[in-house]
Amino acid sequence: MANHNIPIQLFFLFFYRITIVKDTKMPNACLFTLNKEDHTLGNIIRSQLLKDPQVLFAGYKVPHPLEHKIVIRVQTTPDYSPQEAFTNAITDLISELSLLEERFRVCVTYIVCFSSAKDDVI
Template identity: 35%
Template sequence: MGRLAELAGDGDDEKSRTFVFEDEGHTLGNILRSIINHYPDVEFCGYTVPHPAESKMHFRIQAKKGRAIDILRQGLEDLSKVCDHTVHTFEMAMEDYQDQMQLNAS
């Protein structure tokens, strides 16, 4: 993942923040938005890619309670767990497939 910054202009309210992800786009934005929108403390979560020529994504979180940065951190941790599970499931399926191919070849 690229660099992460906060967009200026959000003021002192830690419940609402817009984060800027450098070198990221719809792939990260869509799945992260999907995960975070399921959290009960989230009032709004969305993202935009301001321009196709720029390699950045703006990610907005508005919380009912808590800090937006903590919600983002939890979302990234949960996304990492989903990715780990996906890789593990794929590897197990590949092992099963290879075992079946060896049995069929015998």
């Protein structure tokens, strides 16, 4: 019997989804730890944070390949909090992904209608 968690058990065990810790190494910076996430979410959040001109630094890391979590470090200008930057980045990502989903559905509908119309002609 192994002494590590089976991946399905990770979803049933109690974990905080996100923890926020003020970074003592840099001024106006925070560490956001996202449990049960990987490079996919870390990279898109980092990219979105870097689009904000008030974000001075944004980076992420996976502490260990066997740990299912990412740590995102955000440093902002003194008049803008890292929590606010993070929240704005998530909100912008949600709206971008909603727009992408809507456009994808329109394209799929168009392709389905076009292919069925093409079959009727033949």
